[in-house]
Amino acid sequence: MTNKKINWAATILLAIGALAVLIPLYLTITIAFKTPEELSSNLFNLPKHWMVSNFTNAIKTTNFFVALKNSIFVSFFSVILTVLTNSMVAYAIARNMDKKFYKLLYYFFVSAMFIPFPIIMLPLVRQTSTWHLDNLFGLILLYVVFNLALNTFIYVGYIRTIPVELEEAAIVDGASTWRVFWKIIFPLLGPMNATVAILSCLYAWNDFLLPLVLLSNPDMATLPLAQYIFQSQFSTNYTLAFASYLMALAPMLIVYMFSQKWIISGVMRGSIK
Amino acid sequence: MSRKNVFLVMTIPALLIFLVFHTFPAIQGIFYSFTNWHGYGDWQFVGFKNFINVFKDQQVLDSYLFTFKFAIVATILTNVLSLLIALGLNAKVKFQKTLRALYFIPYILGMLIISFIFSFIFSKVLPDIGQTLHIQWLSSNILGKTSTAWLGIVIVSVWQSTAFNTILYLSGLVTIPGELYEAAGLDGANSWTKFWRITFPMIMPFFTINMVLAMRTFLMAFDQIVALTGGGPGRATESISYVIYKGGFEGGQFAYQSANAVIYFIVIAAISIFQIKVLQKRGEQY
Numbered sequence: 001m002t003n004k005k006i007n008w009a010a011t012i013l014l015a016i017g018a019l020a021v022l023i024p025l026y027l028t029i030t031i032a033f034k035t036p037e038e039l040s041s042n043l044f045n046l047p048k049h050w051m052v053s054n055f056t057n058a059i060k061t062t063n064f065f066v067a068l069k070n071s072i073f074v075s076f077f078s079v080i081l082t083v084l085t086n087s088m089v090a091y092a093i094a095r096n097m098d099k100k101f102y103k104l105l106y107y108f109f110v111s112a113m114f115i116p117f118p119i120i121m122l123p124l125v126r127q128t129s130t131w132h133l134d135n136l137f138g139l140i141l142l143y144v145v146f147n148l149a150l151n152t153f154i155y156v157g158y159i160r161t162i163p164v165e166l167e168e169a170a171i172v173d174g175a176s177t178w179r180v181f182w183k184i185i186f187p188l189l190g191p192m193n194a195t196v197a198i199l200s201c202l203y204a205w206n207d208f209l210l211p212l213v214l215l216s217n218p219d220m221a222t223l224p225l226a227q228y229i230f231q232s233q234f235s236t237n238y239t240l241a242f243a244s245y246l247m248a249l250a251p252m253l254i255v256y257m258f259s260q261k262w263i264i265s266g267v268m269r270g271s272i273k
Numbered sequence: 274m275s276r277k278n279v280f281l282v283m284t285i286p287a288l289l290i291f292l293v294f295h296t297f298p299a300i301q302g303i304f305y306s307f308t309n310w311h312g313y314g315d316w317q318f319v320g321f322k323n324f325i326n327v328f329k330d331q332q333v334l335d336s337y338l339f340t341f342k343f344a345i346v347a348t349i350l351t352n353v354l355s356l357l358i359a360l361g362l363n364a365k366v367k368f369q370k371t372l373r374a375l376y377f378i379p380y381i382l383g384m385l386i387i388s389f390i391f392s393f394i395f396s397k398v399l400p401d402i403g404q405t406l407h408i409q410w411l412s413s414n415i416l417g418k419t420s421t422a423w424l425g426i427v428i429v430s431v432w433q434s435t436a437f438n439t440i441l442y443l444s445g446l447v448t449i450p451g452e453l454y455e456a457a458g459l460d461g462a463n464s465w466t467k468f469w470r471i472t473f474p475m476i477m478p479f480f481t482i483n484m485v486l487a488m489r490t491f492l493m494a495f496d497q498i499v500a501l502t503g504g505g506p507g508r509a510t511e512s513i514s515y516v517i518y519k520g521g522f523e524g525g526q527f528a529y530q531s532a533n534a535v536i537y538f539i540v541i542a543a544i545s546i547f548q549i550k551v552l553q554k555r556g557e558q559y
Contacts, residue, residue: 005365006365006366006367007364007365007366008367010360010361010364010366011366011367011368011372013361014358014361014362014366014372014376015368015372017358017361017376018372018375018376020432021375021376021378021379021432022375024387024390024391024394024432025378027390027393027394027398028390031393043397043398043401085287088283088287089283089284089287091283092279092280092281092283092284093284095280096280102280102284105284105288109291112291112295114541114542114545115295115299115538116492116493116514116534116537116538116541117493117514118493118513118514118517118518118534118537119299119302119531119534119535119537119538120295120298120299120302121517121518121521121534122302122305122312122517122521122522122527122530122531122534123297123298123299123301123302123305123531124294124298125522126312127294127297127298127301141290141294142294145290145291145294145295146295148287148291171276176274176279177274177276177279177280178279181283202380202381205383206381206382206383206384206385207383208383208384208385208495208496208499209495209496209514209518213518213522224383224385224386224496227385227386227389228385228499228500231389238393238397241389241393242390242393245386245389245390248383248386249382249383249386252381252382253378253381253382255381256378256381260374260377261370261374263377263381264373264374264377264440267380267437267440268440268443268444271440271441271444271482
Protein backbone atom coordinates (compact mmCIF):
# COMPACT_ATOMS: atom_id res chain seq x y z
CA MET A 1 0.00 0.00 0.00
CA THR A 2 2.65 2.50 1.05
CA ASN A 3 4.65 2.23 -2.15
CA LYS A 4 1.63 3.02 -4.31
CA LYS A 5 2.16 5.83 -6.77
CA ILE A 6 0.48 9.17 -6.27
CA ASN A 7 -2.70 9.43 -8.30
CA TRP A 8 -2.14 12.73 -10.10
CA ALA A 9 -5.34 12.61 -12.14
CA ALA A 10 -7.41 12.43 -8.95
CA THR A 11 -5.29 15.14 -7.34
CA ILE A 12 -5.86 17.54 -10.23
CA LEU A 13 -9.59 16.83 -10.44
CA LEU A 14 -9.98 17.34 -6.71
CA ALA A 15 -8.01 20.57 -6.85
CA ILE A 16 -10.25 21.90 -9.62
CA GLY A 17 -13.34 20.81 -7.71
CA ALA A 18 -12.06 22.56 -4.59
CA LEU A 19 -12.37 25.85 -6.48
CA ALA A 20 -16.15 25.47 -6.19
CA VAL A 21 -15.69 25.70 -2.44
CA LEU A 22 -12.98 28.35 -2.50
CA ILE A 23 -14.39 30.88 -4.97
CA PRO A 24 -17.49 31.76 -2.93
CA LEU A 25 -15.29 32.09 0.16
CA TYR A 26 -12.78 34.23 -1.74
CA LEU A 27 -15.60 36.49 -2.95
CA THR A 28 -17.02 36.78 0.56
CA ILE A 29 -13.71 37.87 2.03
CA THR A 30 -12.70 40.28 -0.74
CA ILE A 31 -16.12 41.92 -1.10
CA ALA A 32 -16.26 42.49 2.65
CA PHE A 33 -13.14 44.66 2.35
CA LYS A 34 -14.06 46.63 -0.79
CA THR A 35 -15.70 50.00 -1.32
CA PRO A 36 -19.04 49.90 -3.17
CA GLU A 37 -17.40 51.72 -6.11
CA GLU A 38 -14.64 49.18 -6.35
CA LEU A 39 -17.13 46.33 -6.15
CA SER A 40 -19.15 47.69 -9.06
CA SER A 41 -16.05 48.21 -11.21
CA ASN A 42 -14.50 44.79 -10.63
CA LEU A 43 -15.92 41.78 -8.86
CA PHE A 44 -12.92 39.48 -8.73
CA ASN A 45 -9.94 41.70 -7.94
CA LEU A 46 -8.37 41.92 -4.56
CA PRO A 47 -9.39 45.14 -2.79
CA LYS A 48 -7.03 48.07 -3.51
CA HIS A 49 -7.57 49.58 -0.11
CA TRP A 50 -8.68 47.12 2.54
CA MET A 51 -11.74 48.83 3.99
CA VAL A 52 -11.93 48.08 7.67
CA SER A 53 -14.73 50.62 8.02
CA ASN A 54 -17.16 48.11 6.45
CA PHE A 55 -16.72 46.04 9.56
CA THR A 56 -17.10 48.87 12.05
CA ASN A 57 -20.27 49.92 10.20
CA ALA A 58 -21.60 46.38 10.20
CA ILE A 59 -20.87 46.00 13.90
CA LYS A 60 -22.94 49.10 14.60
CA THR A 61 -25.76 48.35 12.15
CA THR A 62 -26.35 44.75 13.18
CA ASN A 63 -25.44 45.06 16.85
CA PHE A 64 -22.89 42.37 16.09
CA PHE A 65 -21.49 41.84 19.55
CA VAL A 66 -24.92 41.31 21.05
CA ALA A 67 -25.71 38.66 18.45
CA LEU A 68 -22.28 37.09 18.91
CA LYS A 69 -22.79 36.94 22.66
CA ASN A 70 -26.24 35.36 22.18
CA SER A 71 -24.90 32.75 19.77
CA ILE A 72 -22.01 31.84 22.06
CA PHE A 73 -24.32 31.68 25.08
CA VAL A 74 -26.86 29.42 23.36
CA SER A 75 -24.27 27.17 21.70
CA PHE A 76 -22.15 26.81 24.83
CA PHE A 77 -24.96 25.87 27.20
CA SER A 78 -26.83 23.67 24.77
CA VAL A 79 -23.62 21.69 24.14
CA ILE A 80 -22.80 21.30 27.85
CA LEU A 81 -26.34 20.35 28.83
CA THR A 82 -26.78 18.07 25.82
CA VAL A 83 -23.62 16.10 26.58
CA LEU A 84 -24.31 15.80 30.31
CA THR A 85 -28.01 14.89 30.16
CA ASN A 86 -28.18 12.89 26.93
CA SER A 87 -25.28 10.63 27.88
CA MET A 88 -26.86 9.95 31.27
CA VAL A 89 -30.24 9.07 29.78
CA ALA A 90 -28.58 6.84 27.19
CA TYR A 91 -26.57 5.09 29.91
CA ALA A 92 -29.70 4.19 31.86
CA ILE A 93 -31.36 2.95 28.68
CA ALA A 94 -28.34 1.01 27.43
CA ARG A 95 -27.93 -0.89 30.71
CA ASN A 96 -31.62 -1.82 30.88
CA MET A 97 -32.46 -2.77 27.33
CA ASP A 98 -33.73 -6.13 28.61
CA LYS A 99 -36.55 -4.32 30.43
CA LYS A 100 -39.70 -3.38 28.58
CA PHE A 101 -39.88 0.21 29.83
CA TYR A 102 -36.37 1.15 28.75
CA LYS A 103 -36.63 -0.63 25.45
CA LEU A 104 -39.82 1.31 24.75
CA LEU A 105 -38.13 4.52 25.85
CA TYR A 106 -35.29 3.86 23.42
CA TYR A 107 -37.60 3.44 20.44
CA PHE A 108 -39.72 6.36 21.59
CA PHE A 109 -36.79 8.79 21.64
CA VAL A 110 -35.12 7.47 18.51
CA SER A 111 -38.31 7.52 16.44
CA ALA A 112 -38.55 11.26 17.11
CA MET A 113 -35.81 11.60 14.48
CA PHE A 114 -38.49 10.98 11.89
CA ILE A 115 -40.78 13.77 13.07
CA PRO A 116 -40.15 16.86 10.98
CA PHE A 117 -39.89 20.08 12.95
CA PRO A 118 -42.76 21.86 11.10
CA ILE A 119 -45.29 19.40 12.56
CA ILE A 120 -44.55 20.55 16.12
CA MET A 121 -43.59 24.11 15.19
CA LEU A 122 -46.95 25.86 15.39
CA PRO A 123 -48.16 24.43 18.76
CA LEU A 124 -44.66 24.61 20.24
CA VAL A 125 -44.29 28.32 19.55
CA ARG A 126 -47.63 29.07 21.23
CA GLN A 127 -46.68 26.93 24.19
CA THR A 128 -43.24 28.48 24.70
CA SER A 129 -44.58 32.03 24.47
CA THR A 130 -47.35 31.27 26.99
CA TRP A 131 -44.76 29.89 29.38
CA HIS A 132 -42.35 32.81 28.82
CA LEU A 133 -39.77 30.59 27.20
CA ASP A 134 -39.63 32.71 24.04
CA ASN A 135 -36.04 33.62 24.90
CA LEU A 136 -32.51 32.22 24.89
CA PHE A 137 -33.25 29.85 27.78
CA GLY A 138 -36.15 28.35 25.85
CA LEU A 139 -33.87 27.99 22.85
CA ILE A 140 -31.26 26.09 24.89
CA LEU A 141 -33.91 23.87 26.46
CA LEU A 142 -35.39 22.96 23.08
CA TYR A 143 -32.01 22.19 21.52
CA VAL A 144 -31.24 19.81 24.39
CA VAL A 145 -34.64 18.11 23.95
CA PHE A 146 -34.37 17.86 20.14
CA ASN A 147 -30.83 16.48 20.37
CA LEU A 148 -32.04 13.60 22.50
CA ALA A 149 -33.38 11.60 19.54
CA LEU A 150 -30.13 11.29 17.59
CA ASN A 151 -27.91 11.19 20.67
CA THR A 152 -29.82 8.37 22.33
CA PHE A 153 -29.12 6.42 19.18
CA ILE A 154 -25.41 7.36 19.08
CA TYR A 155 -24.70 6.92 22.80
CA VAL A 156 -26.67 3.71 23.39
CA GLY A 157 -24.88 2.03 20.50
CA TYR A 158 -21.54 3.01 22.00
CA ILE A 159 -22.31 2.26 25.66
CA ARG A 160 -23.43 -1.26 24.78
CA THR A 161 -19.90 -1.97 23.52
CA ILE A 162 -18.46 -1.06 26.95
CA PRO A 163 -18.21 -4.29 29.01
CA VAL A 164 -20.48 -4.36 32.08
CA GLU A 165 -17.69 -6.11 34.05
CA LEU A 166 -15.94 -2.76 34.35
CA GLU A 167 -18.86 -1.43 36.37
CA GLU A 168 -19.48 -4.59 38.34
CA ALA A 169 -16.03 -4.45 39.92
CA ALA A 170 -16.71 -0.89 41.08
CA ILE A 171 -20.14 -1.82 42.41
CA VAL A 172 -18.63 -4.69 44.43
CA ASP A 173 -16.27 -2.09 45.91
CA GLY A 174 -19.35 -0.18 47.08
CA ALA A 175 -19.58 2.56 44.43
CA SER A 176 -23.08 3.93 43.82
CA THR A 177 -24.63 3.87 40.35
CA TRP A 178 -24.13 7.67 40.10
CA ARG A 179 -20.47 7.29 40.89
CA VAL A 180 -20.10 4.47 38.41
CA PHE A 181 -21.59 6.64 35.68
CA TRP A 182 -19.64 9.84 36.34
CA LYS A 183 -16.34 8.22 37.33
CA ILE A 184 -16.17 5.25 34.98
CA ILE A 185 -18.64 5.46 32.11
CA PHE A 186 -18.67 9.18 31.36
CA PRO A 187 -14.89 9.40 30.92
CA LEU A 188 -14.97 6.29 28.72
CA LEU A 189 -17.53 8.08 26.53
CA GLY A 190 -14.91 10.74 25.72
CA PRO A 191 -14.80 10.21 21.94
CA MET A 192 -18.60 10.05 21.68
CA ASN A 193 -18.95 13.12 23.90
CA ALA A 194 -16.70 14.96 21.48
CA THR A 195 -18.81 13.83 18.52
CA VAL A 196 -22.04 14.84 20.21
CA ALA A 197 -20.53 18.18 21.26
CA ILE A 198 -19.44 18.97 17.69
CA LEU A 199 -22.78 18.01 16.15
CA SER A 200 -24.87 19.89 18.71
CA CYS A 201 -22.60 22.94 18.56
CA LEU A 202 -22.93 23.17 14.77
CA TYR A 203 -26.68 22.71 15.07
CA ALA A 204 -27.15 25.46 17.67
CA TRP A 205 -24.69 27.83 16.01
CA ASN A 206 -26.11 27.59 12.49
CA ASP A 207 -29.81 27.04 13.16
CA PHE A 208 -32.10 29.71 11.80
CA LEU A 209 -35.67 28.38 11.91
CA LEU A 210 -36.01 27.86 15.67
CA PRO A 211 -34.67 31.31 16.67
CA LEU A 212 -36.84 32.81 13.92
CA VAL A 213 -40.11 31.38 15.22
CA LEU A 214 -39.28 31.30 18.92
CA LEU A 215 -37.58 34.56 19.87
CA SER A 216 -39.85 37.53 20.36
CA ASN A 217 -37.21 40.20 20.97
CA PRO A 218 -34.66 41.24 18.30
CA ASP A 219 -32.08 41.84 21.05
CA MET A 220 -32.00 38.09 21.55
CA ALA A 221 -31.20 37.35 17.91
CA THR A 222 -28.46 34.81 17.27
CA LEU A 223 -26.00 35.46 14.42
CA PRO A 224 -27.97 33.82 11.57
CA LEU A 225 -31.21 35.45 12.69
CA ALA A 226 -29.46 38.84 12.91
CA GLN A 227 -28.38 38.54 9.26
CA TYR A 228 -31.99 37.90 8.32
CA ILE A 229 -33.36 40.78 10.42
CA PHE A 230 -30.92 43.30 8.96
CA GLN A 231 -31.28 42.08 5.40
CA SER A 232 -33.62 44.95 4.56
CA GLN A 233 -31.16 47.51 5.97
CA PHE A 234 -28.30 46.07 3.95
CA SER A 235 -30.46 46.59 0.87
CA THR A 236 -27.98 47.07 -1.99
CA ASN A 237 -25.09 47.95 0.28
CA TYR A 238 -23.35 44.67 -0.52
CA THR A 239 -20.00 45.51 1.01
CA LEU A 240 -21.67 46.21 4.35
CA ALA A 241 -23.73 43.01 4.07
CA PHE A 242 -20.68 40.90 3.23
CA ALA A 243 -18.69 42.35 6.11
CA SER A 244 -21.56 41.29 8.33
CA TYR A 245 -21.78 37.78 6.77
CA LEU A 246 -18.03 37.33 7.11
CA MET A 247 -18.09 38.28 10.78
CA ALA A 248 -20.96 35.86 11.35
CA LEU A 249 -19.07 33.04 9.62
CA ALA A 250 -15.63 33.87 11.04
CA PRO A 251 -15.88 32.37 14.54
CA MET A 252 -16.74 28.92 13.20
CA LEU A 253 -14.16 29.19 10.39
CA ILE A 254 -11.45 30.07 12.90
CA VAL A 255 -12.42 27.20 15.19
CA TYR A 256 -12.41 24.90 12.16
CA MET A 257 -8.96 26.04 11.03
CA PHE A 258 -7.44 25.04 14.33
CA SER A 259 -9.38 21.85 14.94
CA GLN A 260 -10.51 20.57 11.54
CA LYS A 261 -8.80 17.20 11.99
CA TRP A 262 -10.57 16.74 15.29
CA ILE A 263 -13.94 17.91 13.95
CA ILE A 264 -13.83 15.69 10.87
CA SER A 265 -12.84 12.59 12.81
CA GLY A 266 -15.53 13.38 15.37
CA VAL A 267 -18.24 13.54 12.72
CA MET A 268 -16.91 10.37 11.05
CA ARG A 269 -17.05 8.52 14.35
CA GLY A 270 -20.68 9.52 14.78
CA SER A 271 -21.55 8.27 11.31
CA ILE A 272 -20.03 4.81 11.78
CA LYS A 273 -22.21 4.14 14.80
CA MET B 274 -30.93 4.63 46.48
CA SER B 275 -31.24 1.29 44.77
CA ARG B 276 -29.70 0.83 41.35
CA LYS B 277 -33.15 0.46 39.85
CA ASN B 278 -34.29 3.80 41.27
CA VAL B 279 -31.15 5.60 40.14
CA PHE B 280 -31.85 4.53 36.58
CA LEU B 281 -35.38 5.88 36.92
CA VAL B 282 -34.11 9.21 38.28
CA MET B 283 -31.74 9.39 35.31
CA THR B 284 -34.49 8.93 32.73
CA ILE B 285 -37.84 10.11 34.11
CA PRO B 286 -37.08 13.88 34.14
CA ALA B 287 -35.77 13.67 30.58
CA LEU B 288 -38.84 11.70 29.54
CA LEU B 289 -41.18 14.28 31.12
CA ILE B 290 -39.44 17.24 29.48
CA PHE B 291 -39.42 15.39 26.17
CA LEU B 292 -43.14 14.66 26.50
CA VAL B 293 -43.90 18.31 27.29
CA PHE B 294 -41.77 19.90 24.56
CA HIS B 295 -41.93 17.34 21.79
CA THR B 296 -44.71 14.79 22.12
CA PHE B 297 -47.34 17.17 23.48
CA PRO B 298 -46.88 19.77 20.69
CA ALA B 299 -47.01 16.96 18.13
CA ILE B 300 -50.31 15.68 19.60
CA GLN B 301 -51.67 19.24 19.74
CA GLY B 302 -50.77 19.70 16.09
CA ILE B 303 -52.68 16.55 15.16
CA PHE B 304 -55.59 17.59 17.40
CA TYR B 305 -55.93 21.07 15.91
CA SER B 306 -55.71 19.72 12.39
CA PHE B 307 -59.27 18.50 12.93
CA THR B 308 -60.50 21.97 13.97
CA ASN B 309 -60.95 25.33 12.30
CA TRP B 310 -58.73 27.26 14.72
CA HIS B 311 -56.94 30.36 13.38
CA GLY B 312 -54.41 30.48 16.21
CA TYR B 313 -56.64 32.74 18.27
CA GLY B 314 -60.32 32.91 19.33
CA ASP B 315 -62.95 30.16 19.24
CA TRP B 316 -62.76 26.93 17.35
CA GLN B 317 -64.87 23.94 16.42
CA PHE B 318 -64.22 20.44 15.20
CA VAL B 319 -64.49 20.18 11.46
CA GLY B 320 -63.55 16.53 10.93
CA PHE B 321 -61.43 15.88 7.86
CA LYS B 322 -62.37 19.16 6.17
CA ASN B 323 -58.85 20.62 6.46
CA PHE B 324 -57.30 17.52 4.96
CA ILE B 325 -59.73 17.49 2.07
CA ASN B 326 -59.08 21.18 1.43
CA VAL B 327 -55.32 20.71 1.59
CA PHE B 328 -55.58 18.16 -1.20
CA LYS B 329 -57.57 20.62 -3.30
CA ASP B 330 -55.31 23.60 -2.55
CA GLN B 331 -53.29 24.52 -5.62
CA GLN B 332 -50.71 26.42 -3.53
CA VAL B 333 -50.07 23.35 -1.36
CA LEU B 334 -49.96 20.99 -4.34
CA ASP B 335 -47.50 23.28 -6.09
CA SER B 336 -45.30 23.37 -3.00
CA TYR B 337 -45.24 19.55 -2.89
CA LEU B 338 -44.39 19.42 -6.56
CA PHE B 339 -41.59 21.95 -6.18
CA THR B 340 -40.22 20.37 -3.00
CA PHE B 341 -40.10 16.91 -4.56
CA LYS B 342 -38.56 18.05 -7.81
CA PHE B 343 -35.94 19.98 -5.88
CA ALA B 344 -35.31 17.22 -3.30
CA ILE B 345 -34.93 14.41 -5.83
CA VAL B 346 -32.53 16.35 -8.06
CA ALA B 347 -30.54 17.67 -5.11
CA THR B 348 -30.35 14.21 -3.48
CA ILE B 349 -29.00 12.59 -6.64
CA LEU B 350 -26.50 15.38 -7.34
CA THR B 351 -25.31 15.47 -3.73
CA ASN B 352 -24.77 11.72 -3.64
CA VAL B 353 -22.99 11.50 -6.99
CA LEU B 354 -20.70 14.42 -6.15
CA SER B 355 -19.96 13.35 -2.60
CA LEU B 356 -19.23 9.77 -3.67
CA LEU B 357 -16.83 11.03 -6.35
CA ILE B 358 -15.11 13.38 -3.92
CA ALA B 359 -14.87 10.66 -1.28
CA LEU B 360 -13.37 8.23 -3.82
CA GLY B 361 -10.85 10.91 -4.79
CA LEU B 362 -9.96 11.75 -1.22
CA ASN B 363 -9.61 8.06 -0.41
CA ALA B 364 -7.20 7.51 -3.32
CA LYS B 365 -3.52 8.25 -2.93
CA VAL B 366 -3.58 11.95 -3.75
CA LYS B 367 -1.15 14.74 -3.04
CA PHE B 368 -2.16 17.33 -0.41
CA GLN B 369 -4.78 14.86 0.83
CA LYS B 370 -5.22 16.51 4.23
CA THR B 371 -5.52 20.02 2.84
CA LEU B 372 -8.02 18.92 0.20
CA ARG B 373 -10.05 17.05 2.77
CA ALA B 374 -10.11 20.09 5.05
CA LEU B 375 -11.21 22.31 2.13
CA TYR B 376 -14.03 20.05 1.00
CA PHE B 377 -15.51 19.91 4.49
CA ILE B 378 -15.68 23.68 5.01
CA PRO B 379 -19.28 24.06 3.74
CA TYR B 380 -20.45 21.62 6.40
CA ILE B 381 -19.58 24.01 9.24
CA LEU B 382 -21.23 27.03 7.59
CA GLY B 383 -24.89 27.80 8.13
CA MET B 384 -27.29 27.42 5.22
CA LEU B 385 -28.88 30.83 5.70
CA ILE B 386 -25.71 32.92 5.40
CA ILE B 387 -24.38 30.76 2.56
CA SER B 388 -27.64 31.39 0.74
CA PHE B 389 -27.33 35.17 1.22
CA ILE B 390 -23.83 34.99 -0.27
CA PHE B 391 -24.98 32.88 -3.20
CA SER B 392 -27.89 35.22 -3.73
CA PHE B 393 -25.32 37.89 -4.58
CA ILE B 394 -23.36 35.46 -6.75
CA PHE B 395 -26.51 34.66 -8.73
CA SER B 396 -27.63 38.26 -9.08
CA LYS B 397 -24.26 39.95 -9.78
CA VAL B 398 -21.31 37.62 -10.29
CA LEU B 399 -22.79 35.07 -12.71
CA PRO B 400 -24.54 37.69 -14.89
CA ASP B 401 -21.23 39.59 -14.98
CA ILE B 402 -19.45 36.49 -16.28
CA GLY B 403 -22.33 35.77 -18.64
CA GLN B 404 -22.19 39.25 -20.17
CA THR B 405 -18.42 39.21 -20.54
CA LEU B 406 -18.46 35.83 -22.26
CA HIS B 407 -21.73 36.57 -24.13
CA ILE B 408 -23.53 33.59 -22.65
CA GLN B 409 -27.21 34.42 -22.97
CA TRP B 410 -28.74 32.26 -20.23
CA LEU B 411 -26.13 33.34 -17.71
CA SER B 412 -26.57 37.05 -18.32
CA SER B 413 -29.53 37.49 -16.00
CA ASN B 414 -30.26 36.38 -12.45
CA ILE B 415 -31.41 32.76 -12.55
CA LEU B 416 -33.33 33.33 -9.31
CA GLY B 417 -35.45 35.94 -11.08
CA LYS B 418 -37.03 33.54 -13.56
CA THR B 419 -39.79 31.08 -12.67
CA SER B 420 -38.27 28.37 -14.83
CA THR B 421 -34.75 28.51 -13.37
CA ALA B 422 -35.11 29.76 -9.79
CA TRP B 423 -35.33 26.21 -8.45
CA LEU B 424 -31.94 25.41 -9.99
CA GLY B 425 -30.36 28.15 -7.90
CA ILE B 426 -31.80 26.55 -4.79
CA VAL B 427 -30.48 23.15 -5.92
CA ILE B 428 -26.97 24.57 -6.44
CA VAL B 429 -26.76 26.16 -2.98
CA SER B 430 -28.22 23.12 -1.23
CA VAL B 431 -25.86 20.73 -3.00
CA TRP B 432 -22.89 23.03 -2.29
CA GLN B 433 -23.62 22.93 1.42
CA SER B 434 -24.72 19.30 1.82
CA THR B 435 -22.08 17.54 -0.26
CA ALA B 436 -19.54 18.02 2.53
CA PHE B 437 -21.47 15.99 5.10
CA ASN B 438 -22.29 13.17 2.70
CA THR B 439 -18.65 13.05 1.67
CA ILE B 440 -17.71 12.48 5.32
CA LEU B 441 -20.17 9.60 5.50
CA TYR B 442 -18.91 7.97 2.29
CA LEU B 443 -15.32 8.46 3.33
CA SER B 444 -15.93 6.76 6.66
CA GLY B 445 -17.37 3.85 4.68
CA LEU B 446 -14.50 3.71 2.20
CA VAL B 447 -11.77 3.57 4.84
CA THR B 448 -13.31 0.36 6.23
CA ILE B 449 -12.72 -1.56 2.97
CA PRO B 450 -9.59 -3.71 3.36
CA GLY B 451 -6.89 -3.01 0.78
CA GLU B 452 -6.32 -6.75 0.26
CA LEU B 453 -9.65 -6.98 -1.58
CA TYR B 454 -8.37 -4.64 -4.27
CA GLU B 455 -5.00 -6.36 -4.44
CA ALA B 456 -6.66 -9.73 -4.92
CA ALA B 457 -8.94 -8.30 -7.62
CA GLY B 458 -5.92 -6.65 -9.24
CA LEU B 459 -4.17 -10.04 -9.43
CA ASP B 460 -7.27 -11.44 -11.09
CA GLY B 461 -6.94 -8.73 -13.73
CA ALA B 462 -9.90 -6.53 -12.71
CA ASN B 463 -9.79 -2.94 -13.96
CA SER B 464 -10.78 0.12 -11.91
CA TRP B 465 -14.31 0.14 -13.30
CA THR B 466 -14.92 -3.50 -12.31
CA LYS B 467 -13.27 -2.93 -8.94
CA PHE B 468 -15.64 -0.06 -8.22
CA TRP B 469 -18.84 -1.93 -9.10
CA ARG B 470 -17.75 -5.32 -7.70
CA ILE B 471 -15.95 -4.24 -4.52
CA THR B 472 -16.31 -0.58 -3.58
CA PHE B 473 -19.98 -0.06 -4.27
CA PRO B 474 -21.28 -3.24 -2.57
CA MET B 475 -19.06 -2.53 0.43
CA ILE B 476 -20.39 0.99 0.91
CA MET B 477 -23.99 0.09 0.10
CA PRO B 478 -25.11 0.67 3.74
CA PHE B 479 -23.59 4.15 3.54
CA PHE B 480 -25.30 4.74 0.22
CA THR B 481 -28.64 3.85 1.85
CA ILE B 482 -28.16 6.13 4.84
CA ASN B 483 -26.89 8.97 2.64
CA MET B 484 -29.87 8.79 0.31
CA VAL B 485 -32.31 8.72 3.23
CA LEU B 486 -30.64 11.56 5.14
CA ALA B 487 -30.13 13.79 2.10
CA MET B 488 -33.70 13.30 0.90
CA ARG B 489 -35.08 14.02 4.37
CA THR B 490 -32.98 17.18 4.74
CA PHE B 491 -33.98 18.50 1.32
CA LEU B 492 -37.67 17.73 1.84
CA MET B 493 -37.45 20.02 4.89
CA ALA B 494 -35.68 22.86 3.03
CA PHE B 495 -36.41 26.22 4.59
CA ASP B 496 -33.38 28.49 5.16
CA GLN B 497 -32.28 28.54 1.53
CA ILE B 498 -35.82 29.36 0.37
CA VAL B 499 -36.07 32.32 2.75
CA ALA B 500 -32.65 33.69 1.83
CA LEU B 501 -32.64 33.08 -1.93
CA THR B 502 -36.15 33.63 -3.26
CA GLY B 503 -38.64 34.10 -0.44
CA GLY B 504 -40.73 31.51 -2.29
CA GLY B 505 -40.72 33.50 -5.52
CA PRO B 506 -40.82 34.49 -8.26
CA GLY B 507 -44.56 34.36 -7.69
CA ARG B 508 -44.88 31.11 -5.77
CA ALA B 509 -42.50 29.08 -7.90
CA THR B 510 -40.14 28.04 -5.11
CA GLU B 511 -42.31 27.67 -2.04
CA SER B 512 -41.21 24.57 -0.14
CA ILE B 513 -43.63 22.68 2.10
CA SER B 514 -42.02 23.96 5.33
CA TYR B 515 -42.13 27.47 3.96
CA VAL B 516 -45.86 27.22 3.22
CA ILE B 517 -46.54 25.87 6.72
CA TYR B 518 -44.46 28.67 8.24
CA LYS B 519 -46.07 31.42 6.16
CA GLY B 520 -49.65 30.24 6.48
CA GLY B 521 -49.32 29.18 10.11
CA PHE B 522 -47.69 32.29 11.48
CA GLU B 523 -48.69 35.03 9.09
CA GLY B 524 -51.85 33.78 7.42
CA GLY B 525 -53.92 32.78 10.49
CA GLN B 526 -54.13 29.21 9.16
CA PHE B 527 -53.07 27.43 12.34
CA ALA B 528 -55.41 24.44 12.00
CA TYR B 529 -55.21 24.27 8.23
CA GLN B 530 -51.39 24.25 8.17
CA SER B 531 -51.41 21.73 11.02
CA ALA B 532 -53.30 19.40 8.70
CA ASN B 533 -50.73 20.13 6.02
CA ALA B 534 -47.96 19.32 8.52
CA VAL B 535 -49.58 15.99 9.42
CA ILE B 536 -49.70 15.00 5.75
CA TYR B 537 -46.13 16.21 5.36
CA PHE B 538 -45.03 14.02 8.28
CA ILE B 539 -46.73 10.96 6.80
CA VAL B 540 -45.09 11.64 3.43
CA ILE B 541 -41.60 12.02 4.92
CA ALA B 542 -41.94 8.92 7.11
CA ALA B 543 -43.31 6.88 4.20
CA ILE B 544 -40.50 7.94 1.89
CA SER B 545 -37.81 7.22 4.48
CA ILE B 546 -39.22 3.74 5.13
CA PHE B 547 -39.64 3.08 1.41
CA GLN B 548 -36.06 4.16 0.67
CA ILE B 549 -34.65 2.01 3.46
CA LYS B 550 -36.66 -1.04 2.30
CA VAL B 551 -35.81 -0.71 -1.39
CA LEU B 552 -32.16 0.17 -0.91
CA GLN B 553 -31.65 -2.57 1.67
CA LYS B 554 -33.11 -5.11 -0.70
CA ARG B 555 -30.81 -3.90 -3.46
CA GLY B 556 -27.96 -4.18 -0.99
CA GLU B 557 -28.74 -7.81 -0.25
CA GLN B 558 -28.49 -8.75 -3.92
CA TYR B 559 -24.76 -8.10 -3.93
